[in-house]
Amino acid sequence: MAHDGGANGTAAPLLASSAGKPRRNMYAFGCATLASMTTILMGYNLALMSGAQLFIREDLGLSDAQIEVLAGSINVSMLVSILAAGWAADLLGRRGTLVLANAFLMAGPLAMSLGGSYATLMAARFVTSIGSGFSIVVTSVYNAEISPASTRGLLSSFLDMFISVGLLLSYVSNYAFAGLPVHLGWRIMYAVGVLPPVFLGVGVLAMPESPRWLAMRGRHADARAVLVRTSDSPAEADLRLEEIKKAVEEPQVSDGGSVWKELLVRPTASVRRILICVAGIHFFQQASGIDAIVLYSPLVFKKAGMSSNGAILGATVAVGVVKACFVLVATLFSDRLGRRPLLLTSTAGVAATMTSLGITLSAGVTSTASAAASVASVLAFVAAFSVGFGPLAGTYSAEIMPLRLRAQGASLGMAVNRLTCGLVSMTFISLADAITMPGCFFLYAGVAAVACVFVYARLPETRGRSLEDMDVLFAK
DSSP states (O other): OTTTGGGGTOSOOSOGGGSSSOOOOHHHHHHHHHHHTHHHHHHHHHHHHHHHHHHHHHHHTOOHHHHHHHHHHHHHHHHHHHHHHHHHHHHHHHHHHHHHHHHHHHHHHHHHHHOOSHHHHHHHHHHHHHHHHHHHHHHHHHHHHHSOGGGHHHHHTHHHHHHHHHHHHHHHHHHHTTTSOHHHHHHHHHHTTSSHHHHHHHHHTTSOOOHHHHHHTTOHHHHHHHHHHHSSSHHHHHHHHHHHHHHHHSOOOSSHHHHHHHHHTSOOHHHHHHHHHHHHHHHHHHHTTHHHHHHHHHHHHHHTTOOOHHHHHHHHHHHHHHHHHHHHHHHHHHHHHOHHHHHHHHHHHHHHHHHHHHHHHTOSSOOHHHHHHHHHHHHHHHHHHHTTHHHHHHHHHHHHSOGGGHHHHHHHHHHHHHHHHHHHHTTHHHHHHHHOHHHHHHHHHHHHHHHHHHHHHHOOOOTTOOGGGHHHHHTO
């Protein structure tokens, strides 16, 4: 089974530089940082609706059902660009696709800030979703491919760290502009996100292309030049290049359609195991209810007894601060402790804190104490989610896919992620009406408990292994 060997930490890493304390390659660090900054915009536009919905509802007279669809539909419409991201990343390169993502992430918020009807807002959210889908898939692939094995966990986890920064900024924006007239405040919230994609798009052009994409195009000299700058030593750069060339020279599928056939129709035993891990970790990450908190925490806090919009939006800022801070735990320790320990701790913590939130909201009487307990449970949930489940789902799935399948495989995993996320975010209000809000959180807690078992049984440790060695790990 895939659990053997690497899961117990007994498999020796191929790269000598991955032993001991991880070293920091500052050029790779800078490239991963710049690529990941695009996901700030995704996080900002995704979570801004949590507070903006309070004012959009009043300004445009939207119903609960319309708000639910407006908030959650972005996750479903992202499927279009997520499934196309692998093809685009292979055709245009990782860097070119990130520039394209920034263009959509500028147009979407601009249209949102100018929208005057439910239909125009839905169209604007769709445009934003295209950029978000490209961004989240290609950033995870680029960071995995640019990183030396010694710091791949650190650099790959930048994805969720910067999404968390975007979430925090959206909550701050909600709070900062809440005092403006209703018809103006939510528009400014979105308008603030229009200019940053322009500067980020220009910045992305200054970073190098992925060495693995260059090697796939036969540009070995260019690939080596990038590897020399992003490896811990010239010897490691040469070793990485040789491994990439061997992976590229293996029998390759001829086009994107054949890639999908190899993934879904005729996968090898090792690819099948990898797909189960990729789809499973993305499904459980979202089915454990994170977007119910990200998008609907104001409703949760109202249920707990908070009545002031200012206090509610202030509490959401605290949620963003905690999420951003605890993502750093995974960022700093995934290369020291490994992926499995953090994932196991995180899933168990999510199950416990969701149960705590359900119990707190089940109290029949609302009071200051119940509101404080609910806020504490939400903050504890966000902390538990962020130390492993949040940042490491993308890291793990991007690093275990074989080179020839990585872009499309990452797209498939993210499609599962967004589809599950859309299901959670577009049903939360209706589900809470059907089984009560505490019932929702007890359901999410049960999913997280199953996720903990899944991680223990199915996910081997990948810390310190080269990307080209993952086939060996999953062939066991």
